[in-house]
Amino acid sequence: MKTIAKTSFAVAALVAGTIGTAEARDQLRIVGSSTVFPFASYVAEELGATTKWPTPVIESTGSGGGMKLFCAGNGLDTPDITNASRQMKVSEFERCQENGVTDITQAVIGYDGIAFAQSKDNDPINLTREQITLAVAKEVPQGGKLVPNPYKNWSEIDSSLPDREIIIYGPPTTSGTRDAFEELVMEAASEEIDGYGGEYTKIRQDGVYVPSGENDNLIVQKLEQNTDAFGIFGYSFLEENEDKLQGAKIDGVAPEADAISSGEYPVSRSLFFYIKNSHADDVPAMSDYVELFMSEKMIGEIGYLKGIGLIPLPKDVREDMRERVAEREQLELSDLK
Amino acid sequence: MSQSLDDISRQLKARHRKSRRLHWMSMTALLLAGAFLLAFLADMIGKGYPAFVQAEIQAEIHYSEMAKDIPLAAVDEDMRELVSRGFLRLIPNEMEANPELLGTTRMRWVVADDQVDQYLKGHYHQLDDEQVAIVDRLVEEGRADLRFNTYFFTNGDSKLPEIAGIQAAVVGSILTLFVTLAFAFPVGVMTAIYLEEFAPDNKFTQAIEININNLAAVPSILFGLLGLAIFINFFGVPRSSALVGGLTLGLMTLPIIIISSRAALRSVPDSIRQAAFGVGATRWQVVRDHVLPLSLPGILTGSIIGLAQAMGETAPLIIIGMIAFIPDAPNSITQAATVMPAQIFTWAGMPERAYIERTAAGILVLLSVLITLNASAVYLRKKFERRW
Numbered sequence: 166m167k168t169i170a171k172t173s174f175a176v177a178a179l180v181a182g183t184i185g186t187a188e189a190r191d192q193l194r195i196v197g198s199s200t201v202f203p204f205a206s207y208v209a210e211e212l213g214a215t216t217k218w219p220t221p222v223i224e225s226t227g228s229g230g231g232m233k234l235f236c237a238g239n240g241l242d243t244p245d246i247t248n249a250s251r252q253m254k255v256s257e258f259e260r261c262q263e264n265g266v267t268d269i270t271q272a273v274i275g276y277d278g279i280a281f282a283q284s285k286d287n288d289p290i291n292l293t294r295e296q297i298t299l300a301v302a303k304e305v306p307q308g309g310k311l312v313p314n315p316y317k318n319w320s321e322i323d324s325s326l327p328d329r330e331i332i333i334y335g336p337p338t339t340s341g342t343r344d345a346f347e348e349l350v351m352e353a354a355s356e357e358i359d360g361y362g363g364e365y366t367k368i369r370q371d372g373v374y375v376p377s378g379e380n381d382n383l384i385v386q387k388l389e390q391n392t393d394a395f396g397i398f399g400y401s402f403l404e405e406n407e408d409k410l411q412g413a414k415i416d417g418v419a420p421e422a423d424a425i426s427s428g429e430y431p432v433s434r435s436l437f438f439y440i441k442n443s444h445a446d447d448v449p450a451m452s453d454y455v456e457l458f459m460s461e462k463m464i465g466e467i468g469y470l471k472g473i474g475l476i477p478l479p480k481d482v483r484e485d486m487r488e489r490v491a492e493r494e495q496l497e498l499s500d501l502k
Numbered sequence: 503m504s505q506s507l508d509d510i511s512r513q514l515k516a517r518h519r520k521s522r523r524l525h526w527m528s529m530t531a532l533l534l535a536g537a538f539l540l541a542f543l544a545d546m547i548g549k550g551y552p553a554f555v556q557a558e559i560q561a562e563i564h565y566s567e568m569a570k571d572i573p574l575a576a577v578d579e580d581m582r583e584l585v586s587r588g589f590l591r592l593i594p595n596e597m598e599a600n601p602e603l604l605g606t607t608r609m610r611w612v613v614a615d616d617q618v619d620q621y622l623k624g625h626y627h628q629l630d631d632e633q634v635a636i637v638d639r640l641v642e643e644g645r646a647d648l649r650f651n652t653y654f655f656t657n658g659d660s661k662l663p664e665i666a667g668i669q670a671a672v673v674g675s676i677l678t679l680f681v682t683l684a685f686a687f688p689v690g691v692m693t694a695i696y697l698e699e700f701a702p703d704n705k706f707t708q709a710i711e712i713n714i715n716n717l718a719a720v721p722s723i724l725f726g727l728l729g730l731a732i733f734i735n736f737f738g739v740p741r742s743s744a745l746v747g748g749l750t751l752g753l754m755t756l757p758i759i760i761i762s763s764r765a766a767l768r769s770v771p772d773s774i775r776q777a778a779f780g781v782g783a784t785r786w787q788v789v790r791d792h793v794l795p796l797s798l799p800g801i802l803t804g805s806i807i808g809l810a811q812a813m814g815e816t817a818p819l820i821i822i823g824m825i826a827f828i829p830d831a832p833n834s835i836t837q838a839a840t841v842m843p844a845q846i847f848t849w850a851g852m853p854e855r856a857y858i859e860r861t862a863a864g865i866l867v868l869l870s871v872l873i874t875l876n877a878s879a880v881y882l883r884k885k886f887e888r889r890w
Contacts, residue, residue, distance in 0.1 A: 192838065194741075203852070206827035207661040213830060215591055222742055222838040224826040242741065380851050405853040408626045469587070473661070474853065 189447040190241060193221035193454055197231030197248030199379065200277055200341055200399060201436050204470050205248050208458045211469075218450040223248075228341050235439065236261035245444045245451050249437045250277065250341040255501055268442040269496040272455070273486050274464050276476040278400035278425035278433040279346055280412040284392040288327070291414040294431060296322055298354035300331050301374050303367035306360020314369045334384045335368075335397035337376040345434045346397055350415075353431070385410065400425065401474025425476040433476070442493050459487045546869070550862030556651035556664060557619035558611050559640055561585055563593070565603040570594050580636055583629075586613045588665035613653065614646065616664040616856040622648055626855060654863065658829035659845060663856035666849070668864055673831040674744060674824075674839035675813060681748020681835055682755055682812050687805055689752075690759030694801075697760075698767040699789055718757035725754040726818030734822060742823040742838040750822055751812040758811065762804020766797035799886035806879040810872050816843045842868045 193212075195205060202225040213220025226234065228249040235247035236257060253271070261269060281297060283290065299322050304311040319326040336343040347366040355365035368374050377384050381398040385406050388396045395413065400420055403412050412420035416431050424430040438458070445451055457463060463470050466477055478486065561581050569576035573590040589612045597603050618637055621627040629637065640646035658670030701707045729750030733739040739746040770793050778788045819825055825844045832839040840848075846868065849861040 199851075202827070203661065209827060210661050210829055211591065214588075215595065220828070220830050222823075222826055222828055224742070224823050242738070381853070382851065399853075401853045405855060407628075 189449075191448075191450060192219045193246070193448055193450045194244045195221050195223045195246045195248065195438075196226045196234050196244045197224075197246075197438070198228040198250040198341055198436070199225040200228075200250040201248035201274070201438065203401070203473055204274065204436070204475050205438065205458075207470060207473060208454065208463055211463075212450070212454050212457055216450075216453060218453060221450065221454060232257040232260075235441065236264055236266050238264045239266055239441070239443045241444065241447055243441070245441050245448050246454075247439050249439065250434060251344065252435070252437060253439060253496070253501055255498065258496070258498060258501055266441060266443070267495075268493075270440040270442060270490060270493045271496045271500065272438050272440065272459065272490045273435050273478065273482075274438065274458065274475065275436055275470070275478050276425050276433045277436055277474075278420050278430055278476060279342060279349070279397060280400050280403040280420045281395055281397055281415060281432070282388065282403050282410045282412045282420075283395050284388050285409055285411050286392045287411075289411060289414070290327070291417060292326075293416055294350050294354040295358055296326065297415070298351050298358070298365075301333055301335075301368050302351065302355075302365065303369045304365075306358065309360065311360065314371070314373075317373070330393045331373050332391065332394040333374050333397065334377045334387050334394055335374060336381075337378060340379055342397065342399060346432070349432045349434065399474070400476070404474050422471070422476055426479065436475070439496070440490075440493070442495075445493075455490060459490050546862045546865050548862075549859055550864075550866045551859075552623050552625075553654060553859040553863035554651050555623075555648040556653060557614040557622045558647060558649050559584060559614045559618065559637075560609060560611050560645040562607055563610050563612070564607045565593070565597055565605065567604070570597055583633060584615055584618050584637065584640075586615050586662060586664045588660060588662045589613055611649075613664055616662065616854065618646070619648075619664055620856055622646070654860070658831055659827060659840070659848065660829055663852075663854050663860060666857070666860055668842065668845055668867055670829055670831040671840050671842045671845035671864075672867075674747075674828070675841040677744035677832060677835050677839060678747040678751065678824075678841055679809055679813060681745055682752040683805070683809060685749055685752035686755045686759055686808070690756050690805070691763050691801060693756075694760050694763030694767055695789060695794070698764050699785065699793065714757050714760050718761060721817075722754055722815055723817040723821070725750055726821035728753060729818060729822050740836050740838075742826060742828070742840075743836050744832055744839040745835040746822050747819055747824050747839065747841065748835065750818050751815060754815065754818065755805075755808040755812045758808035759801075759805050762808070763797070763801045766800025766804065767793060769800065770796045796888065799882055803879045803883045806875055806882070810875040810879075813841075813875070814843055814868070814872065816841075816847055819844055842871075 193209075195209070197205075202223060206223050209221040209223055212218055224231075228251055231244070231247035231249065232253065235244050237243050253269075261267070281292065296319075299305055299314075300316060300319070302314055305314050305316070306312075307315075316322050317331060318328060319331055320328040322331075335346065347368070351366045351368075352364045355361040356363060377387065377396075381402045384396040384398050385402060388394055389409055396410075403410055403420060418424050418430045420430055420432075425433045440451070440455060460468075462468055464475065464477055464483065465471075466480070468475075468477065471477055477483065559581070561577050561584075563576050566575065571594070573593040574582050576590065576593050577585050617627045617629050617633075621629055621634065621637060622641070637646055653665050654667045656669050657665050657667030660666040697707060697711070729746060733746045733749050734741055739749070774792050774796070775788055778792050783791070816825065819841065823838075824840055825847060826838070826840060827848070828838050828840040830838075842864065846861055846864040849857045849864060
């Protein structure tokens with residue numbers, strides 16, 4: 166019994182002892198987007214393996230969750246860097262300001278394409294954003310008003326499309342990929358289609374669009390089993406599974422690295438990370454990490470991250486971005502759209 | 503009501519039929535459950551066993567001045583894509599630590615790129631024809647081979663599948679479970695002793711009992727939120743550490759330990775307590791010398807099962823930041839750590855094909871640890887159990 170009393174005492178002492186450990190630390194703490202996570206962890210691992218610093222801890226919290234933690238304050242128990250698959254929102258910027266996190270630098274690392282893919286057993290297909298929107302929207306305009314989406318077959322949307330059941334496996338509402346899909350496909354297309362009266366991003370819930378969880382590997386497996394189906398997921402999963410899947414051309418452009426980089430492929434987005442400059446002195450590993458991440462060997466044309474699916478920025482944009490990050494250019498409200 | 507012998511014998515047939523049907527149905531249920539388990543295990547073993555071997559190739563490593571800056575220069579051009587980057591990037595550090603290497607060339611077996619590995623295992627790969635020809639030639643010369651994958655057991659997580667391993671997660675799991683045990687076991691057993699041996703039976707203790715039973719059924723994610731609010735935000739325990747993970751899982755395990763300990767204490771017959779009281783022992787002596795030793799096997803069994811459950815838990819750990827990329831094994835309970843189920847979860851979401859086998863292999867490791875834990879619980883119970 167004495168030993169039990171001792172152990173519980175020791176644990177209590179340990180808990181008490183860890184209170185107030187807010188001094189300088191070696192280990193960098195990073196949170197944020199699950200899309201940026203594989204790239205950031207690649208850089209983190211490289212930093213851990215080749216320098217004296219311990220490998221940074223990277224949590225995949227989603228872009229929004231990361232911003233919430235990042236903007237919570239300047240204390241050393243808050244993250245030093247947050248990754249995002251979209252730009253910081255104005256509301257998040259204001260939250261940061263309120264909590265005293267005023268000195269932030271924004272870095273763009275490259276692009277990520279969103280693929281609309283199908284099994285390789287099918288003939289290649291060419292879709293427009295309007296057609297995709299009509300297939301996934303909750304309502305479609307007919308006779309001047311919005312009616313619940315009646316389309317069950319691609320050929321009903323456009324007679325040039327194959328006679329094939331519409332079934333789409335895609336990300337759930339919590340996913341940044343879904344946000345991007347809604348913005349880049351549905352918002353853009355609904356402005357062109359008469360009857361929506363501007364931006365429309367509601368996705369149908371009658372079983373045609375199947376939310377398939379955050380795990381993109383699951384969608385890949387489903388596409389193998391159901392050759393009628395299409396899937397929506399990040400470009401890197403298409404690249405890794407080219408033996409089983411093919412990406413649909415969207416507005417005539419196939420999802421390929423060059424087309425995504427040049428902006429020709431319409432469904433691509435920028436990837437970001439944000440640096441909390443007030444931690445620069447207390448967390449010395451930060452500057453090495455940022456320098457490594459922005460280096461040509463990581464995000465350049467022949468960089469390692471390209472090998473795992475990051476689409477590099479064009480050369481001049483990349484060099485300009487590297488310079489601005491090196492100077493730790495402070496993020497202003499006017500930089501956010 | 504009177505029944506003739508004929509009626510009874512007719513009924514008897516029907517009753518026997520019912521009995522046989524029940525026998526048959528319950529056996530089908532068992533077979534079905536067994537079939538599911540077998541299918542799952544066969545799938546895991548089929549997918550997971552390739553991860554226990556790993557492609558290695560023999561390459562000439564040139565420790566030149568140039569390799570110090572560009573590690574890729576350390577191997578011949580045709581081998582650059584075939585040797586793992588996880589090995590190459592460490593060359594400059596190696597040369598710094600051993601200056602005498604400069605200017606020498608050595609033949610070494612090094613870990614191969616994951617594409618080579620997948621090719622040799624007959625899986626889908628992305629090598630081009632030229633690279634396939636080189637690998638085929640190397641295999642013929644005996645310079646490329648699948649060997650036992652020690653990296654899987656000695657490395658932490660990595661973005662390079664060929665050197666990704668489960669070691670950091672195993673260490674993290676051990677530290678976390680240690681904290682869980684150190685926290686939940688004494689508190690749980692003491693609570694059970696108080697409730698069984700000392701507490702009066704009144705409204706208050708009944709309310710406590712209902713709450714404990716209730717807590718055992720609360721979804722584990724709520725314990726994560728509790729852990730975040732109390733341990734991280736209030737006590738300032740470092741996020742992602744084995745300490746906060748262990749305490750949170752401890753909260754989750756506590757009701758299980760209390761309930762099983764109470765059952766074990768209750769199974770000690772009252773005659774033993776009365777006999778001890780009869781010779782003048784105090785309550786403290788009765789508990790320490792008689793009741794506790796006799797109920798210890800039951801308490802330990804319950805605690806082991808509670809720990810096994812805590813070990814497989816991921817949901818509460820998401821909230822306290824333990825589902826993260828943490829390739830370094832922690833040295834202390836305050837450092838960032840990850841656990842085995844979290845590692846499996848992370849690998850399952852990776853795009854590279856080579857992670858599929860690693861995910862399955864991770865599951866196999868976790869399953870074998872769980873089987874060991876549960877088997878030891880059964881063993882303890884069988885060995886020390888006493889019937890009255």
